[in-house]
Amino acid sequence: MSLLPYSLARPFLFGLDPETAHELTIQSLARLQGTPLKWAYCNSLVEDPVELAGLAFRNRVGLAAGLDKNGRCIDGLGAMGFGFVEVGTVTPRAQPGNPKPRMFRLPQANALINRLGFNNDGLEAFIANGKRSTFRQKGGILGLNIGKNAATPIANATSDYLVCLEGVYPHADYVTVNISSPNTSNLRSLQGDEALGGLLGAIAQRREGLARQHRRHVPIFVKIAPDLDQAQVAVIAAALKRNAMDGVVATNTTISREAVKGLPHSEEAGGLSGAPLLEASNRVIAELRSALGRRFPIIGVGGIMSAEDAVSKIRAGADAVQIYTGLIYRGPQLVTDAAQALRALAREPRAQKA
Numbered sequence: 001m002s003l004l005p006y007s008l009a010r011p012f013l014f015g016l017d018p019e020t021a022h023e024l025t026i027q028s029l030a031r032l033q034g035t036p037l038k039w040a041y042c043n044s045l046v047e048d049p050v051e052l053a054g055l056a057f058r059n060r061v062g063l064a065a066g067l068d069k070n071g072r073c074i075d076g077l078g079a080m081g082f083g084f085v086e087v088g089t090v091t092p093r094a095q096p097g098n099p100k101p102r103m104f105r106l107p108q109a110n111a112l113i114n115r116l117g118f119n120n121d122g123l124e125a126f127i128a129n130g131k132r133s134t135f136r137q138k139g140g141i142l143g144l145n146i147g148k149n150a151a152t153p154i155a156n157a158t159s160d161y162l163v164c165l166e167g168v169y170p171h172a173d174y175v176t177v178n179i180s181s182p183n184t185s186n187l188r189s190l191q192g193d194e195a196l197g198g199l200l201g202a203i204a205q206r207r208e209g210l211a212r213q214h215r216r217h218v219p220i221f222v223k224i225a226p227d228l229d230q231a232q233v234a235v236i237a238a239a240l241k242r243n244a245m246d247g248v249v250a251t252n253t254t255i256s257r258e259a260v261k262g263l264p265h266s267e268e269a270g271g272l273s274g275a276p277l278l279e280a281s282n283r284v285i286a287e288l289r290s291a292l293g294r295r296f297p298i299i300g301v302g303g304i305m306s307a308e309d310a311v312s313k314i315r316a317g318a319d320a321v322q323i324y325t326g327l328i329y330r331g332p333q334l335v336t337d338a339a340q341a342l343r344a345l346a347r348e349p350r351a352q353k354a
């Protein structure tokens, strides 16, 4: 339990514009991490060891990508009790993202809409921040999430991913290839059969060289959207296996507004996250599990606002989960609650998957 209950911080943060609140939180964490003041937000770690893609996770609850795009607070976030932390999305070159405002709260729905557009400081700064962190040395699993610059034509996307892969490879426990943000023009078209085959084939080939060079096989996960039908999920599942990918992260935010119709901000363009995403994301996880078989690692993300929601992801077929919007609405206690619930589930006889 942290010293500073989130119930005290939340009204203050929710009084600010969402992106200002976010920036303030990141800055404070970056300043406090590694100092004695970190006890203000530290949580004890729930030990629930699990092996996935050859990696030893200390528990099944991770931080989803996008909260710490530049990897500035890996240690501060890790200290909240996450078994794994994924930072990024990073692009080869720094870019400002879309014009502000570009992040909106939908409190009645426990949801957010964002159209940030991969605002980040670029690969070099990202790697430097990653190198400075000590989370991995303390047993945490660090995922580095890679993407493409907005200015790079989609036809040249592969070269951006390869540049990022080379840069992050020595510093990552796993790499996530993000092809599912709705806020970079045409990015999601990379999920189609032909484009995906081309991209993943090139990544797999480059990884072979990198594995030889660094004498280490770094698992590669692919992050997909929730706005896919069963046939599209099956096509992606086949491509993941064909190209020897090590896991899948499901899902990113949704472009659907079905679940938030009529609410203030619901018509803002961008990706919707939080509670309204749970069902769609769990459906994709279940479809992935049936297409991929029992052993293929699936990280479930989307709409976890409670320990029960985390359990629902494991029951849908995920091996581990990630959280973003739930952390904004519920605070770090959600990490502990979810990790404890998943540990209890793992200990149930004949537990877990549906």
Ligand SMILES: Cc1cc2nc3c(=O)[nH]c(=O)nc-3n(C[C@H](O)[C@H](O)[C@H](O)COP(=O)(O)O)c2cc1C
Pocket: 064, 065, 066, 067, 069, 088, 089, 103, 112, 114, 116, 118, 145, 178, 181, 223, 251, 252, 253, 272, 273, 274, 275, 277, 301, 302, 303, 304, 322, 323, 324, 325, 326
């Ligand atoms: C403000 C914001 C920014 C995000 N940025 C990224 C990103 O850069 N890369 C990425 O892979 N996912 C990004 N995501 C998606 C989250 O990682 C996650 O997949 C999604 O929000 C669903 O989980 P949640 O309902 O727990 O938030 C972002 C989400 C939010 C809310």
